[in-house]
Every structure is written in structure tokens, then in C-alpha cells.
Amino acid sequence: MRVLVIGSGAREHALLLGLRKDTCVDFLAVAPGNAGTSAVAEQHDVDVTSAEAVTALARKLVIDLVIIGPEVPLVLGVADAVRAAGIACFGPSKDAARIEGSKAFAKDVMAAAGVRTAGSETVDNPAHLDAALDRFGPATGQPAWVVKDDGLAAGKGVVVTADRDAARAHAASLLDSGHPVLLESFLDGPEVSLFCLVDGATVVPLLPAQDFKRVGDNDAGPNTGGMGAYSPLPWLTAEATAAMVSSVVEPVAAELVRRGSPFSGLLYAGLAMTSTGPAVVEFNCRFGDPETQAVLALLESPLGQLLHATSTGTLADFAALQWADGYAVTVVVAAENYPGRPRVGDVITGSEAAGVLHAGTARRNDGAVISSGGRVLSVVGTGTDLVAAREDAYRTVSSIRLPGSHFRTDIALAAAEGRITPA
Numbered sequence: 001m002r003v004l005v006i007g008s009g010a011r012e013h014a015l016l017l018g019l020r021k022d023t024c025v026d027f028l029a030v031a032p033g034n035a036g037t038s039a040v041a042e043q044h045d046v047d048v049t050s051a052e053a054v055t056a057l058a059r060k061l062v063i064d065l066v067i068i069g070p071e072v073p074l075v076l077g078v079a080d081a082v083r084a085a086g087i088a089c090f091g092p093s094k095d096a097a098r099i100e101g102s103k104a105f106a107k108d109v110m111a112a113a114g115v116r117t118a119g120s121e122t123v124d125n126p127a128h129l130d131a132a133l134d135r136f137g138p139a140t141g142q143p144a145w146v147v148k149d150d151g152l153a154a155g156k157g158v159v160v161t162a163d164r165d166a167a168r169a170h171a172a173s174l175l176d177s178g179h180p181v182l183l184e185s186f187l188d189g190p191e192v193s194l195f196c197l198v199d200g201a202t203v204v205p206l207l208p209a210q211d212f213k214r215v216g217d218n219d220a221g222p223n224t225g226g227m228g229a230y231s232p233l234p235w236l237t238a239e240a241t242a243a244m245v246s247s248v249v250e251p252v253a254a255e256l257v258r259r260g261s262p263f264s265g266l267l268y269a270g271l272a273m274t275s276t277g278p279a280v281v282e283f284n285c286r287f288g289d290p291e292t293q294a295v296l297a298l299l300e301s302p303l304g305q306l307l308h309a310t311s312t313g314t315l316a317d318f319a320a321l322q323w324a325d326g327y328a329v330t331v332v333v334a335a336e337n338y339p340g341r342p343r344v345g346d347v348i349t350g351s352e353a354a355g356v357l358h359a360g361t362a363r364r365n366d367g368a369v370i371s372s373g374g375r376v377l378s379v380v381g382t383g384t385d386l387v388a389a390r391e392d393a394y395r396t397v398s399s400i401r402l403p404g405s406h407f408r409t410d411i412a413l414a415a416a417e418g419r420i421t422p423a
């Protein structure tokens with residue numbers, strides 16, 4: 001099978017390494033990729049938001065399966081164009097990708113499917129903002145305001161704050177730039193990232209994971225695209241995971257079928273384990289980053305065949321998924337100033353070590369690997385328990401040099417110490 005992966009992050013590097021292990025995959029290409037993926041796949045520099053460019057590349061390379069990693073091409077309909085060209089594609093249609101592309105659409109689908117989620121209100125007129133803020137947050141006895149960009153924001157459109165001025169300023173700046181704002185009630189409890197392969201109505205969950213969205217230890221500082229993750233979750237029972245699949249993901253998949261926009265690809269449910277049961281924080285229409293790097297480190301089933309079965313509507317016939325025993329932990333090494341405007345162009349050493357996945361990296365003319373984005377590397381460690389997986393990941397992190405870089409030191413720490421209990 002000849003496979004083309006679209007994207008340039010550590011998620012795509014993890015997908016490529018997983019695909020390389022599948023004996024049915026005999027050719028790998030990536031567009032645009034990064035300095036790390038060039039060792040695994042033929043690299044092509046095309047505009048991945050252009051349906052024409054991606055389809056033309058897939059045709060030229062005689063590709064059997066295109067796997068689209070990031071949400072932007074999906075929301076723009078690139079998967080529709082690839083499928084229309086007669087090539088199997090892992091990733092939802094433009095219509096189904098609205099589950100991530102519009103929070104208002106996702107809320108509507110969840111309401112119709114009877115799925116629990118935070119109460120919310122969409123504000124698109126600045127004149128209505130103050131009254132809406134009065135209906136949420138500390139004004140109503142909640143610990144904080146939750147203010148979200150209605151559209152795509154690379155994980156950075158969310159502000160959760162008990163400071164009304166900060167909540168108002170974030171909402172006002174979104175409205176100023178023409179983005180509707182979603183105000184949500186606050187969901188307490190530990191969060192779960194549940195990735196499910198979906199082909200229409202068939203839903204197959206992967207191992208649950210947890211990510212760390214704030215930039216600093218102990219969840220200090222602003223939100224990021226994700227600073228680390230671990231999988232599986234020792235504090236979550238298999239029964240609780242199965243209940244999330246049956247009460248959240250399957251009803252949403254069925255509702256999308258009912259609306260004539262069946263989902264095909266990876267449906268990512270972000271859930272909070274609240275004191276009154278699981279509730280959806282968000283849906284995404286693709287593999288999450290950095291959770292994928294941990295989840296795929298444990299997958300033993302053949303990834304290429306699995307994603308091809310999802311893309312061709314034969315997931316129900318696929319054998320039960322096989323997983324390695326133990327745990328995986330991912331630690332993100334970020335550039336100076338991330339999640340603000342990152343410093344780029346610094347030379348990185350140690351990035352060729354086992355377990356190091358590349359994201360914001362590029363190769364200079366002299367061959368040196370340099371930083372080119374905010375989240376630069378994802379370092380994956382594995383072990384028989386979370387303590388060992390953390391040690392493995394942080395040992396590798398300590399061997400990497402990137403001036404000004406930073407990483408969280410507490411990824412998976414609370415879970416390793418048994419300090420997480422679902423309410």
C-alpha cells in the first residue's frame with residue numbers, strides 16, 4: 001500500500017513511524033513534513049490546504065491511501081476532493097468536520113444526540129457581551145468564565161479565568177476580529193481525550209489519553225496546543241471508557257449519519273469526568289496532538305491496514321485492536337516564548353535520539369536541525385508503569401539542547417502518584 005500523510009507535526013511523525021511498522025505499507029510520502037519525517041518518508045512541499053494540490057500529489061505518487069492529520073485541510077474539504085478523485089482518504093468530509101470547525105454546530109449535534117456537554121451561549125454582537133458574561137462564571141457561582149473562539153484556533157482560542165476583565169478582553173478581541181464567541185459553563189473533574197475510529201456508525205475506541213493544555217507546571221499560564229500527554233489512564237476503568245463510547249461517541253456518530261454527513265476518520269471526544277458523570281468539553285475531527293504520540297507508541301495492530309479499513313467503510317470487519325502492555329508518556333519541548341510568538345532558527349542537538357518526534361523543525365543548508373515553530377519536539381517514553389514511562393521520556397528530554405526552550409516537568413506526575421480520582 002502506498003500512503004501519503006498530510007501535515008508537519010509530531011502527530012504526523014508518529015503516524016509515519018506507525019505506518020512504517022505495517023508490512024502492507026511499501027511506500028510512504030509526507031507533505032509538507034519536517035526535519036524528522038524526511039528520514040521516514042518522501043517529502044513533498046505542497047500547500048496542504050489546497051484540495052487541488054493534495055489531489056494532484058496523490059495522483060502523481062499513485063497513492064492508495066491519503067491520511068490527513070490537521071484540522072484545517074479537513075474543514076476546507078480536502079478529504080472530499082481526494083475521495084472524489086477515487087483515492088481512499090482517512091479524514092472526514094467538510095460537512096462532518098464542522099464538529100470541530102464550528103462549536104455551535106457541535107453543540108447542536110450533541111443536543112440532538114442527547115449528549116451531555118457544558119451549557120453555552122454564542123455571542124456575535126459586542127453589544128450583547130456584558131449581559132452574556134453575567135449569565136456565566138463567578139457571577140452565577142461558577143469558579144470561572146470559559147470563553148472560546150467558535151472556530152478553529154489551534155488550541156489557543158480558549159481562556160478559562162475568574163477575572164471578568166480578562167474574560168471580557170478575550171471575548172472582545174475575538175469579536176473585534178469577526179469571530180463569534182462561545183461562553184460556556186465550567187466543567188470540573190479530570191479530562192479524558194478519547195480517540196475513536198469511526199466509519200459512519202461503526203465506532204472503535206483507541207486507548208484513552210490525557211493531555212496537558214497549560215504551558216506551565218501545575219497548569220499555570222496560558223493554554224497551548226498541548227504540552228504533554230500520557231496513555232492509558234490508570235484511574236479510568238474499562239467500563240467507564242465503554243460508557244463514554246456508548247453514551248457520547250456512538251450517539252454523535254449516529255446523529256451525523258442521520259444528518260447525511262457521516263463521519264469517516266478519527267473522532268476525538270474531549271471529556272471532563274464531572275461529579276455528575278462525563279460531559280463533552282469539545283469534539284475534534286482528527287487525531288489529537290500530543291496524545292497521538294503516546295497512544296500510537298502502544299498500538300500493535302497494523303496501522304496502515306486499520307486506517308485503510310476506516311477509510312473504506314470496513315472497520316466492523318477489522319480484528320480487535322492489539323496494544324502493548326504498559327504506558328507511554330509524551331513531553332513537548334517548546335521554543336522560547338511559546339505559546340506567544342516563538343523564537344525560531346536555533347540549532348537543536350539530540351533530536352535524532354529514539355523516541356524523539358519532530359514538529360517545528362527544519363533542516364538548514366549546512367544540514368543542522370533548527371527550530372521553526374512553537375512546539376518543536378515531542379519526546380515519547382514508555383515503561384511498565386507511568387513512573388518508568390516518565391523516567392524514560394525525561395531522560396531523553398535532558399539529552400536535547402535547544403537554546404531558550406522549555407517543557408513541563410509534571411506530565412503524568414499526578415497520575416503516576418495516584419492523585420487523580422474521577423469525581
Ligand code: GLY
Pocket residue numbers: 155211225226284287288289290291
Ligand atoms: N490535544 C489537543 C488537541 O489536539 O486539540
